[in-house]
Amino acid sequence: MDNIYLMKVDRLTKSYNKTDLNNTVRVLKNVSFEIKLTEHKIAIIGPSGAGKSTLLHILGLMERPTTGAVYIYGINCFAQDNKFLCNFRKNNIGFIFQSHYLLYDLTVIENILLPVWSNRNIKILLAKKLLNNVGLLHKQDFFPN
Numbered sequence: 148m149d150n151i152y153l154m155k156v157d158r159l160t161k162s163y164n165k166t167d168l169n170n171t172v173r174v175l176k177n178v179s180f181e182i183k184l185t186e187h188k189i190a191i192i193g194p195s196g197a198g199k200s201t202l203l204h205i206l207g208l209m210e211r212p213t214t215g216a217v218y219i220y221g222i223n224c225f226a227q228d229n230k231f232l233c234n235f236r237k238n239n240i241g242f243i244f245q246s247h248y249l250l251y252d253l254t255v256i257e258n259i260l261l262p263v264w265s266n267r268n269i270k271i272l273l274a275k276k277l278l279n280n281v282g283l284l285h286k287q288d289f290f291p292n
Contacts, residue, residue, distance in 0.1 A: 154182040159215035161201050174198040187280060208236045249291040256287040
């Protein structure tokens with residue numbers, strides 16, 4: 148894989164078997180795209196039910212696709228075992244949820260750092276840089292509510 152890509156998604160599909168309905172629901176069908184290392188912001192848009200959350204869960208390595216591949220830093224992630232995925236996710240991927248999953252007793256910056264709390268002194272500069280990149284550095288000490 149060409150190293151100029153941060154992520155490459157190749158023909159992803161995701162289907163769920165609905166036993167109560169006796170059918171299969173396909174949420175994603177042959178999704179392919181590439182994100183270059185130089186791209187700092189991307190958007191995933193679509194109507195409700197289009198598969199945006201499912202795609203994000205797959206890209207975040209929290210859910211395996213039915214078929215297809217996700218390459219991050221040139222690594223075919225879903226060709227790896229769950230232990231690898233867990234460690235890779237811990238060290239390379241983070242989600243900041245819009246509303247739920249936030250702890251209301253913690254500030255924005257503390258919510259961001261929660262998964263790496265034991266390394267927070269190292270990670271706080273990175274968290275501030277990420278907040279700055281998305282224009283939210285001025286909100287670092289705010290609470291979610």
